[in-house]
Amino acid sequence: MPEPIESQVDLADLPQEERLSRMRHSAAHLLAEAMVELIPEAELGIGPPTATGFYYDFRLPRPLTQEDLKWLRRRMRKSIGRRLPFEMASISRPEAEERWQGQPFKLDLLADLEDGAITQCTHGQFTDLCRGGHVNHTGEISAFKLMSIAGAYWRGDEANPQLQRIYGALFETEEELEEYEHQLEEARKRDHRRIGRELGLFTFSDVVGQGVPLFLPKGETVRHLMENYVREMQERTGHQHVWTGHIVKGALYERSGHREHYADAMFPPMVDGETEFLLKPMNCPSHMTLFNAEAHSYRELPLRYAEFATLYRYEKSGELSGLTRVRSLTQDDAHVFCTPDQIQAEFALALALVKEALETYGFSDYRVALSLPGSDDSTKFVDAPEKWIQAVTALRSAMEASGLEFSEEEGEAAFYGPKADFLAKDVLGREWQLSTIQVDFIQPGRMGCVYTGEDGKEHTPVMLHRAVTGSTERFLGVLIEHFGGAFPLWLAPVQAMVIPIADRHHSYADEVAATLRQAGFRVEVDARGERMNAKIRHAQLQKIPYMLVAGDREAEAGTVAVRVRTGEDLGAVSLTDFIDRIKEERETKSLLP
RNA sequence: GCCUUCGUAGCUCAGUUGGAAGAGCGACGCAUUCGUAAUGCGUAGGUCGUCGGUUCGAAUCCGACCGAAGGCUCCA
Numbered sequence: 156m157p158e159p160i161e162s163q164v165d166l167a168d169l170p171q172e173e174r175l176s177r178m179r180h181s182a183a184h185l186l187a188e189a190m191v192e193l194i195p196e197a198e199l200g201i202g203p204p205t206a207t208g209f210y211y212d213f214r215l216p217r218p219l220t221q222e223d224l225k226w227l228r229r230r231m232r233k234s235i236g237r238r239l240p241f242e243m244a245s246i247s248r249p250e251a252e253e254r255w256q257g258q259p260f261k262l263d264l265l266a267d268l269e270d271g272a273i274t275q276c277t278h279g280q281f282t283d284l285c286r287g288g289h290v291n292h293t294g295e296i297s298a299f300k301l302m303s304i305a306g307a308y309w310r311g312d313e314a315n316p317q318l319q320r321i322y323g324a325l326f327e328t329e330e331e332l333e334e335y336e337h338q339l340e341e342a343r344k345r346d347h348r349r350i351g352r353e354l355g356l357f358t359f360s361d362v363v364g365q366g367v368p369l370f371l372p373k374g375e376t377v378r379h380l381m382e383n384y385v386r387e388m389q390e391r392t393g394h395q396h397v398w399t400g401h402i403v404k405g406a407l408y409e410r411s412g413h414r415e416h417y418a419d420a421m422f423p424p425m426v427d428g429e430t431e432f433l434l435k436p437m438n439c440p441s442h443m444t445l446f447n448a449e450a451h452s453y454r455e456l457p458l459r460y461a462e463f464a465t466l467y468r469y470e471k472s473g474e475l476s477g478l479t480r481v482r483s484l485t486q487d488d489a490h491v492f493c494t495p496d497q498i499q500a501e502f503a504l505a506l507a508l509v510k511e512a513l514e515t516y517g518f519s520d521y522r523v524a525l526s527l528p529g530s531d532d533s534t535k536f537v538d539a540p541e542k543w544i545q546a547v548t549a550l551r552s553a554m555e556a557s558g559l560e561f562s563e564e565e566g567e568a569a570f571y572g573p574k575a576d577f578l579a580k581d582v583l584g585r586e587w588q589l590s591t592i593q594v595d596f597i598q599p600g601r602m603g604c605v606y607t608g609e610d611g612k613e614h615t616p617v618m619l620h621r622a623v624t625g626s627t628e629r630f631l632g633v634l635i636e637h638f639g640g641a642f643p644l645w646l647a648p649v650q651a652m653v654i655p656i657a658d659r660h661h662s663y664a665d666e667v668a669a670t671l672r673q674a675g676f677r678v679e680v681d682a683r684g685e686r687m688n689a690k691i692r693h694a695q696l697q698k699i700p701y702m703l704v705a706g707d708r709e710a711e712a713g714t715v716a717v718r719v720r721t722g723e724d725l726g727a728v729s730l731t732d733f734i735d736r737i738k739e740e741r742e743t744k745s746l747l748p
Numbered sequence: 749g750c751c752u753u754c755g756u757a758g759c760u761c762a763g764u765u766g767g768a769a770g771a772g773c774g775a776c777g778c779a780u781u782c783g784u785a786a787u788g789c790g791u792a793g794g795u796c797g798u799c800g801g802u803u804c805g806a807a808u809c810c811g812a813c814c815g816a817a818g819g820c821u822c823c824a
Binding site: 218219221303304305306307308311312313317318319320322348352353359361365411413416417419420436437438439466468470471472473474475476480569570571588593620654656657658659660684685686687688689690691692693694695696702704706707708716718722724 | 749750751752753759778779780781782783784785786787797814815816817818819820821822823824
């Protein structure tokens with residue numbers, strides 16, 4: 156017989172996170188209950204809480220519809236109204252196996268549980284295998300909504316059956332739920348794919364192929380500015396830029412070890428007689444080849460190679476998404492060859508670059524995840540225990556020296572070494588992995604990289620991999636959403652729109668534009684046969700930082716009437732004063748307006 | 749790659765039970781020459797994603813393929 160476990164809690168005493176998590180998990184139980192009623196042959200997977208709600212996975216004889224979601228929600232609400240207690244009980248393995256006979260996923264879960272640690276949870280007529288964490292009764296479940304239906308593999312493994320997952324959102328109050336839906340709506344409005352089209356930045360075409368973004372002139376302008384910024388930063392910090400082409404012999408990646416680990420993610424080879432070429436999916440082997448082209452002394456180290464390289468990765472078709480997940484990407488990649496003693500200083504330098512860049516772009520809120528090798532999976536990581544210890548120790552002490560907060564994540568390292576990944580929060584609070592710094596004790600040895608040390612003997616350098624913005628495409632996608640398309644002046648593809656009020660002001664408008672261009676600004680004149688109001692509206696929608704209205708008064712006085720895209724009206728400003736203002740903004744990379 | 753949904757004009761979207769392809773915005777033309785978020789009138793623009801099938805007849809029903817979105821998985 157199941158043995159009851161007392162689990163009364165006073166919800167008000169719990170921290171909000173815990174309270175929400177209990178409500179969300181409990182709601183998942185109601186969903187499963189409702190599903191079993193709707194489709195009795197449903198096979199149940201798992202139903203955990205998530206950051207915004209919960210989900211439950213089911214194997215079903217038919218696809219779910221939107222109508223089903225409505226029905227399920229109504230059924231769940233009914234259970235809430237009944238204020239049914241959630242009763243936890245301990246249960247023996249034979250009893251559990253008996254109860255979940257015909258529920259293959261529950262039996263699968265059961266197999267992983269220790270005897271004596273098997274518990275179930277019952278509310279009303281429904282009992283689920285469950286480790287606990289509920290509210291006291293169904294009436295304590297608050298505002299929720301069933302959001303979407305998605306496919307998900309059992310235990311997240313492609314080799315397992317695919318289940319249907321229902322996602323729900325749950326918050327403590329209706330207002331918070333609405334707020335969450337509002338946030339989703341805001342995110343949709345800021346979607347970089349939508350803004351990219353509206354602002355004429357980039358496009359995709361099935362004629363060219365999946366996952367290859369095509370940049371229109373305005374989008375290319377922004378890309379170029381982003382790259383220039385990193386290039387300038389790299390030059391001033393002792394990096395040397397290199398260039399290594401687009402294809403590489405397959406054999407090089409066999410030697411480096413990449414082919415073994417990433418074969419699935421490379422495009423199929425091009426074959427020329429006996430030789431296979433691959434589209435370059437990463438730069439490290441090319442940069443190590445460059446390193447090997449010359450003899451190196453310890454006096455030259457650290458040697459920092461940087462490249463803006465277009466890489467090609469065969470992402471599976473279902474993984475592609477706008478600019479954030481593409482098949483052709485440009486990496487602001489750098490490889491630093493150094494001695495073990497220099498790791499800490501080089502890491503600090505890389506960190507300084509990353510910090511500066513993230514802050515310049517207005518990502519003031521970011522955290523660092525230290526990705527370490529897992530203890531169990533020997534195939535995923537190169538087997539060289541003492542080198543891993545060395546690399547992890549170096550990275551950890553460098554992180555500690557930096558004073559930045561960081562978390563450690565097991566099993567997330569690259570095959571050749573640990574990584575420090577930078578996760579930045581955008582204005583909507585979403586987290587994006589952007590920059591990365593990695594320590595590599597493995598590849599330089601494999602590739603035969605050596606330098607002559609002070610002792611006159613050959614030594615293998617350590618290599619740091621580092622990307623400031625990661626992929627330009629991805630970073631741009633994130634930036635578009637972060638700024639909602641309203642780029643700061645230094646990045647804006649069009650920095651000012653001159654708006655002549657009537658045709659007779661065109662020549663003055665052209666003069667104004669010419670003067671600004673002379674000062675190095677990107678300016679357009681709206682010479683359409685439209686009214687001034689329409690031109691202002693157009694410039695506003697294009698998120699152009701400054702609108703310069705040019706009419707009789709301005710032409711007379713040699714001024715422009717400046718409207719900022721925030722709506723602020725600066726009134727008549729002399730052209731030289733205006734240029735001073737935007738020069739200042741450009742030089743400081745100001746985040747205003 | 750897999751699951752679900754979707755694909756109609758440059759964009760956003762209507763299009764009833766299978767019976768003559770529509771609107772708004774944008775583009776273009778003409779008129780208007782205007783003071784801080786949409787001037788008026790007109791014109792052009794579609795092999796209804798592609799291919800095949802069912803049918804007297806397909807945007808509509810069926811199949812395959814291509815592409816997109818949301819997930820799962822992965823990310824040097």
